[in-house]
Amino acid sequence: MGDNLISVNNVSVNFDYQENFISKKQKIHAVNNINIKIKKGSFFGLVGESGSGKTTLGRAILGANKISSGNVIFHDEERDYDLTDMNKQDLKEYRKKAQLIFQDPYAALSPRMTVRDIIAEPLEVMRITNSRQETDERVRDIAAKCRLNIEHLRRFPHAFSGGQRQRISIARALVSNPKFIVADESVAALDVSIQADILNLLKQLQTELNLTYLFISHDLSVVAHVCDVVAVMYLGHIVEMGPSRELFKNPKHSYTKALLSSIPSIDPEKRSEAIELKGEIPSALNPPPGCVFRTRCPNPGVDCKGGEIKMGLIEVEPGHWVDQCCAI
Amino acid sequence: MSHLLEVKNLDVKFDTDEGRITAVENISLSVDQGEVLGIVGESGSGKSVTAKSIMQLNPGNTSYNEDAEIILDNENVLQFTSKQDLKKIRGGKVSMIFQEPMASFAPAIKIGAQMVEQLLIHKNINKEEAKSISINMLKRVGIADAEKRFNQYAFELSGGMRQRAMIAMALSTMPKLLLADEPTTALDVTIQAQVINLIKDIIKEYQMGVIFITHDLGVIAQVADHVAVMYLGSVVEKGPVNEILKNPKHPYTKGLLQALPDINNLDAPLSPIPGNIPSPLDRPTGCVFRTRCPHHNPEGKDGKIEMKLIEVEPGHWVDQCGIKCGQNG
Numbered sequence: 001m002g003d004n005l006i007s008v009n010n011v012s013v014n015f016d017y018q019e020n021f022i023s024k025k026q027k028i029h030a031v032n033n034i035n036i037k038i039k040k041g042s043f044f045g046l047v048g049e050s051g052s053g054k055t056t057l058g059r060a061i062l063g064a065n066k067i068s069s070g071n072v073i074f075h076d077e078e079r080d081y082d083l084t085d086m087n088k089q090d091l092k093e094y095r096k097k098a099q100l101i102f103q104d105p106y107a108a109l110s111p112r113m114t115v116r117d118i119i120a121e122p123l124e125v126m127r128i129t130n131s132r133q134e135t136d137e138r139v140r141d142i143a144a145k146c147r148l149n150i151e152h153l154r155r156f157p158h159a160f161s162g163g164q165r166q167r168i169s170i171a172r173a174l175v176s177n178p179k180f181i182v183a184d185e186s187v188a189a190l191d192v193s194i195q196a197d198i199l200n201l202l203k204q205l206q207t208e209l210n211l212t213y214l215f216i217s218h219d220l221s222v223v224a225h226v227c228d229v230v231a232v233m234y235l236g237h238i239v240e241m242g243p244s245r246e247l248f249k250n251p252k253h254s255y256t257k258a259l260l261s262s263i264p265s266i267d268p269e270k271r272s273e274a275i276e277l278k279g280e281i282p283s284a285l286n287p288p289p290g291c292v293f294r295t296r297c298p299n300p301g302v303d304c305k306g307g308e309i310k311m312g313l314i315e316v317e318p319g320h321w322v323d324q325c326c327a328i
Numbered sequence: 329m330s331h332l333l334e335v336k337n338l339d340v341k342f343d344t345d346e347g348r349i350t351a352v353e354n355i356s357l358s359v360d361q362g363e364v365l366g367i368v369g370e371s372g373s374g375k376s377v378t379a380k381s382i383m384q385l386n387p388g389n390t391s392y393n394e395d396a397e398i399i400l401d402n403e404n405v406l407q408f409t410s411k412q413d414l415k416k417i418r419g420g421k422v423s424m425i426f427q428e429p430m431a432s433f434a435p436a437i438k439i440g441a442q443m444v445e446q447l448l449i450h451k452n453i454n455k456e457e458a459k460s461i462s463i464n465m466l467k468r469v470g471i472a473d474a475e476k477r478f479n480q481y482a483f484e485l486s487g488g489m490r491q492r493a494m495i496a497m498a499l500s501t502m503p504k505l506l507l508a509d510e511p512t513t514a515l516d517v518t519i520q521a522q523v524i525n526l527i528k529d530i531i532k533e534y535q536m537g538v539i540f541i542t543h544d545l546g547v548i549a550q551v552a553d554h555v556a557v558m559y560l561g562s563v564v565e566k567g568p569v570n571e572i573l574k575n576p577k578h579p580y581t582k583g584l585l586q587a588l589p590d591i592n593n594l595d596a597p598l599s600p601i602p603g604n605i606p607s608p609l610d611r612p613t614g615c616v617f618r619t620r621c622p623h624h625n626p627e628g629k630d631g632k633i634e635m636k637l638i639e640v641e642p643g644h645w646v647d648q649c650g651i652k653c654g655q656n657g
């Protein structure tokens with residue numbers, strides 16, 4: 001598949017939902033008919049409000065969520081992996097190649113583990129190394145690349161600052177030598193200065209280790225700075241997608257425009273230019289038919305076909321895709 | 329005219345197992361009626377501790393300095409000790425809203441019942457009046473079906489609506505001062521824009537003073553009239569919002585601005601402030617920022633001369649870097 005690392009083809013993810021045992025079974029449409037290609041070496045951004053389906057899509061691509069329909073193909077050097085059709089052996093190999101950066105690894109891990117053990121755990125669980133010495137070498141190597149102090153490896157994590165914890169988390173994700181990384185809100189909880197440091201580190205590691213990222217964030221300024229391609233998600237759909245600069249300079253979809261205008265400007269003289277969106281994202285149990293953004297759209301055009309056409313992306317400029325309800 | 333709130337030379341210390349921590353040192357701030365003071369700074373800089381001091385909400389291991397004053401409406405709240413006095417500030421003249429609205433609501437009590445109870449404590453009114461004030465306030469903050477929400481529990485509301493309900497509860501007693509501690513940090517930008525607009529409208533309408541705490545300089549630019557920049561317990565710079573954001577003088581303020589990803593300037597590199605924020609147990613002597621400052625001069629006097637704000641432009645105050653390291657515009 002040439003220069004793509006990941007192809008997501010018509011992927012939907014539904015969850016069963018039942019309010020109580022006598023009520024009717026319903027479906028939560030978390031992710032709907034998504035098509036994306038992630039190029040090798042790209043920093044692919046996924047933005048959208050909370051509940052738009054970003055995490056579910058990221059987890060589906062990692063094989064951590066079942067895919068209800070469609071498929072995800074991981075194009076490795078020698079062969080393709082079809083995530084909807086993998087045996088145990090394939091899954092084991094895929095796990096080494098595709099990793100998630102946890103938002104905070106200590107939330108999930110024992111406080112009695114040293115930093116060294118936290119970083120080493122994936123090597124041991126996946127039986128990648130054959131001796132303690134080999135494990136230690138790998139851990140030291142990746143810790144140094146993540147600019148962690150080697151002396152810190154013997155310590156317990158509770159005393160570390162947010163930035164150091166995030167570096168440990170990155171080292172843990174990278175220790176198995178993966179090619180693809182999903183970073184889900186990896187800088188959301190950090191102060192701006194530490195955030196800048198971690199973003200620079202991710203960029204540097206990308207070049208050094210030939211990584212491809214899926215970078216999930218609700219912060220558009222961050223995404224605009226680090227990502228080369230961006231997809232905007234709303235209620236399970238990608239409504240717009242394109243090269244980062246083009247998309248931020250020339251947004252086409254009403255939702256993208258509203259989202260961009262909501263970023264608080266750092267210039268005190270530019271106040272309240274936000275296109276205020278009314279209300280909140282609707283429930284994924286009953287998404288509106290036609291354009292999913294219709295219930296909050298601040299400026300449906302006179303000839304807006306949002307109620308009539310099915311959602312689906314069309315290419316309006318080379319590489320710049322917009323939902324057809326809004327584009328036509 | 330005297331200020332609505334004036335904090336003078338405040339130190340806040342905590343006694344811990346590891347020793348005495350200086351969380352806030354020698355800060356002075358003021359807020360006028362109808363004005364928003366933004367406090368910005370990294371995690372651990374002392375923003376919340378400052379706000380909690382005003383309501384006397386810091387825990388039992390706290391000590392304040394003898395000569396500190398927090399004058400609210402011509403009374404020094406640091407001298408309040410009786411329940412009766414404290415009631416005047418907590419939920420009376422001062423209300424506080426938080427990042428996590430669930431912190432404001434008791435989970436097992438209906439929203440309306442909590443609002444009514446609070447009003448009955450602070451206002452000389454009956455239950456019926458309290459109910460109607462509460463429902464009107466829920467309507468005022470943009471909650472549809474206010475009568476229905478009045479009878480619901482906080483967990484039954486969506487995130488954005490919960491934030492509105494918390495604001496309604498904080499405002500229903502008509503406080504003179506609103507303390508808002510990261511009230512939009514956990515929200516999506518779209519909901520954040522709604523809440524910011526709501527808070528701005530309400531300030532105008534009721535002419536209250538507000539302290540708005542955030543680590544987001546963009547939010548500061550949108551809401552604040554004046555800004556105080558805090559680092560490791562000290563105010564290093566303060567002044568009108570335009571001055572601070574467009575003509576910053578202190579190396580720390582400049583550092584914060586350079587670390588910020590600006591959507592209108594994608595070619596600018598993201599420059600972190602070097603090093604880590606020290607533990608408050610190892611608070612540097614002299615200039616608190618010297619362990620991370622790019623202009624730190626090892627031969628200079630920044631380790632010896634105390635922090636002290638000087639006025640560099642009308643209303644724009646900056647730490648006296650100049651005589652320590654030769655900095656400041």
Ligand SMILES: Nc1ncnc2c1ncn2[C@@H]1O[C@H](COP(=O)(O)OP(=O)(O)OP(=O)(O)O)[C@@H](O)[C@H]1O
Binds near residue numbers: 030048054
């Ligand atoms: N395991 C699950 N069971 C039921 N519903 C789920 C599950 N996981 C996600 N959902 C639902 O799917 C939709 C998308 O969720 P998802 O967490 O992926 O969104 P998100 O954009 O990552 O949001 P956030 O930024 O809050 O994490 C939501 O309506 C959510 O409630």
Ligand SMILES: Nc1ncnc2c1ncn2[C@@H]1O[C@H](COP(=O)(O)OP(=O)(O)O)[C@@H](O)[C@H]1O
Binds near residue numbers: 343369371374376
């Ligand atoms: N009750 C307490 N006991 C000991 N230290 C405390 C207590 N409350 C706050 N601190 C310390 O005071 C400093 C300032 O805290 P805080 O005001 O919460 O920062 P911010 O709100 O700016 O993130 C921190 O170093 C914090 O750990």
Ligand code: SF4
Binds near residue numbers: 304325
């Ligand atoms: S299709 Fe119509 S309703 Fe939907 S976003 Fe576009 S303009 Fe708005």
Ligand code: SF4
Binds near residue numbers: 624625654655
């Ligand atoms: S006094 Fe010196 S070290 Fe401190 S902030 Fe000013 S220039 Fe930097």
Ligand SMILES: [Mg+2]
Binds near residue numbers: 054055184
């Ligand atoms: Mg998520």
Ligand SMILES: [Mg+2]
Binds near residue numbers: 375376509
């Ligand atoms: Mg705080």
